[in-house]
Amino acid sequence: MRVMFVQLKTGYDLDKGPAWISWVRFNRTWKTAHWHGKTLHRWTGMSDANFYDVQTHEEYWLSGPHRDRADTRYGNPRPEVDGDARDAYEAFLGGASLPGREHG
Structure with missing residues (x-):
C-alpha cells in the first residue's frame, strides 16, 4: 500500500475535481488499484487521467503526493x-520518506 494523491477527473474542468490523500493498494503489476472500496484500472488512452473505475467508468488521476503540494498541473485543490493516512502524509511534508518509498 502507498499513500497517494487521488483526484476525480470525470465531470470537472482541468484539475478542479475533488482530491484526496489516501492509502491505495496496488496489484503486483501496478495496473489495478483499490481505493475507497473502488477498483481502478490503469489505462493510458485517457487524456487527463491514468485510472478509471471499472464499475462506474469515472476517470481518476493517481500519483505520489508532492511535498510542495503542487499535485496538479493547472489547479491547486486542497x-x-x-484520517488513516494523515500521520504518514504530515511526516512526508516534513521531510520523511513515504512508507514503502524509502529508497525511491
Whole structure:
C-alpha cells in the first residue's frame, strides 16, 4: 500500500475535481488499484487521467503526493486527507520518506 494523491477527473474542468490523500493498494503489476472500496484500472488512452473505475467508468488521476503540494498541473485543490493516512502524509511534508518509498 502507498499513500497517494487521488483526484476525480470525470465531470470537472482541468484539475478542479475533488482530491484526496489516501492509502491505495496496488496489484503486483501496478495496473489495478483499490481505493475507497473502488477498483481502478490503469489505462493510458485517457487524456487527463491514468485510472478509471471499472464499475462506474469515472476517470481518476493517481500519483505520489508532492511535498510542495503542487499535485496538479493547472489547479491547486486542497485534497482531503484520510484520517488513516494523515500521520504518514504530515511526516512526508516534513521531510520523511513515504512508507514503502524509502529508497525511491
